[in-house]
Amino acid sequence: MPIKEAVRPGGRSARVQEAVHQAVRELQAVTSRDDLTVPQIAERAGVTPSTIYRRWGNLAELVADVSVERMRPDADPVDTGTLTGDLQAWGEQYLEEMTSVPGQRALNDVMASADCERRERCYRYSESLMNTLRERALARGEFAPSxxxxxxxxxxxxxxxxxxxxxxxxxxNLRGWIARTLSSAHFRQRQD
Amino acid sequence: MPIKEAVRPGGRSARVQEAVHQAVRELQAVTSRDDLTVPQIAERAGVTPSTIYRRWGNLAELVADVSVERMRPDADPVDTGTLTGDLQAWGEQYLEEMTSVPGQRALNDVMASADCERRERCYRYSESLMNTLRERALARGEFAPSxxxxxxxxxxxxxxxxxxxxxxxxxxNLRGWIARTLSSAHFRQRQD
DNA sequence: GCTCATAAAGCAAATATTTTGCGTTTGTGT
DNA sequence: ACACAAACGCAAAATATTTGCTTTATGAGC
Known part of the structure; x- marks a missing residue:
């Protein structure tokens, strides 16, 4: 059961994928994780259970697939004028998102997935985000850690x-992590 | 389905728990995660499936329970004479453990558990370990971060x-994390 | 030590789920 | 337009999970 990404992107497959994702999102809003079932999702999406099993393998992979979507940063991070400020602003909203009930659930769902590709995708979101903030800082003439x-x-x-x-x-604590990271990198830079 | 710890520690319950854990460990050695099933474990442990379901709820919680055990540090960390050395020695063996195939699986199993108590337990292992290394360093008269x-x-x-x-x-990378942490904390201390 | 109350286990029937084989539909490349 | 194959639907079969009831055995109080 290999996890495929965007198999036959056009037409029916895409429609099914969207319908299933949508059904999961809707049901997640009203159902506790433990009584969310594949047949239930299938019915709501107007699809046969076997379609879901063939495509995602099991419930855990399906909800992980939906949740990793939710993690994708939707908008560009706000520009506060300084790297410290940008990090703090981004971190605060990320913390808020991830400590909320649905956020916690999404995080858990992603972690519960057996294939590491999902987590790597989250990693790449963060990596790319940090890269954006860093470039922005450098463009301002600020110092920025790697x-x-x-x-x-x-x-x-x-x-x-x-x-x-x-x-x-x-x-x-976020404030502390940011301060330490910036000052430590700065100090270290002058040492070299 | 509340997760209970050491319910009726003496006698049958304990024996059943041990038999089931043992069965899981044995089967994990020869079976891929996807075809490990509760009925299979039950049979091997000489126990009824319903016993397992009633006690652990589902397969994910059961394997998480077994895996978190595996994470418990077995021996005291080696004493190399310096905090840097102790951290490096501990970290190296931890990395080796966790990048191995069974280690990765154990890590995944713990992360897949729905109840955060399991992860908190891992956290407390690390916390206590860091505390040990720190106290040891202080006893030597070394500087040590919190x-x-x-x-x-x-x-x-x-x-x-x-x-x-x-x-x-x-x-x-471990070497870098350690060096940065120690020097940054040291520098920061002299600042205050 | 003996008895009692009860938590936990066993058993088996009832449900619910997952898997599978096969026929049909529907994108995709030529 | 045609052919090929991927993906879906359907339904039967195989498994897994839940549940009600019974039995066993632990731990507390006498």
Missing amino acids: VSQLIDGVVAPMTYRLLYDRESATVD | VSQLIDGVVAPMTYRLLYDRESATVD
Whole structure:
């Protein structure tokens, strides 16, 4: 059961995929995760269960597929004029999103997927986002750490706390991660 | 289906729990995750499937329960004489463990669990371990960052990379995380 | 030690789900 | 337009899960 992306993008396949995704989203809004079932989704989407099983394999992969979509950044990150501000603004809204009930659920669903490709996609969203903020900072003439320093210093602690120690995933701590990352990279740069 | 810990620790319950865990471990060694089933485990453990369903709810929770066990640190971390060395030694063996096939599977199984208590338990293992290394360093008269700095600086990036970007979970990067964490905390301390 | 109340397990019937084989529909390339 | 194959629908078969009831065995109180 290989996970295919956009198989036969035109026509029926696409329609089915959209109908199923839509059905999942609608049902997720009114149903607890434990009594969400494939047959139920199939009926709502006007599709046979076997279609879902053939295409996604099982419920976990299906909901992961839907949730990873939800993670895709919708708009460009706001420009506050400084890298610190941009990181803080982005982080705050990300934290808010991910500590909300549906956000937590989406995060869990993605983590529950057996194939790592889903998580890698989330990673690439963050990577690309950090890259945007960094380029923006450089264009302003600001100093900016490398993308991997930003990920290790800001994204990783934030994600780690969201997953393992939710109560530490706070705006206050975010401020600390950002400050430490920037000053440490700055200090280190002058050393070299 | 509340997750209970050590219900009626003595006697039959304990025996059943152990038999089931054992069955899961044995089957995991020879079976791919996708064709591991509850009835199969039940048979091997000499137990009725309904017993497993009543106690763990479903397969995902059961394997998560087994895997979180596997994560519990078995021995005290080695003492290399310096905090840097201790962190590096611990990190290297942890990385090795978690990049192995069974390690990856255990990590996934824990992440797939719906209840966050499992992940919190892993968190507490790391927290306690970092605390041990820190106290050890202080006893030597070394400087040592706080536990949460160690977690944010070393554990979080490592875990993040293991989950989201496996190829960056390397011993080389580990060295960098450790160095940055120690020097940044040290520098920051002198500032205050 | 013995008894009692009860949590947990066993058993089997009832449900619900997942899988599979096969025929049909429908995009896609020529 | 035609042919090919991927994807879907349908329904039967195979599995897995839930549930009601019975039985067993632990732990508490005497």
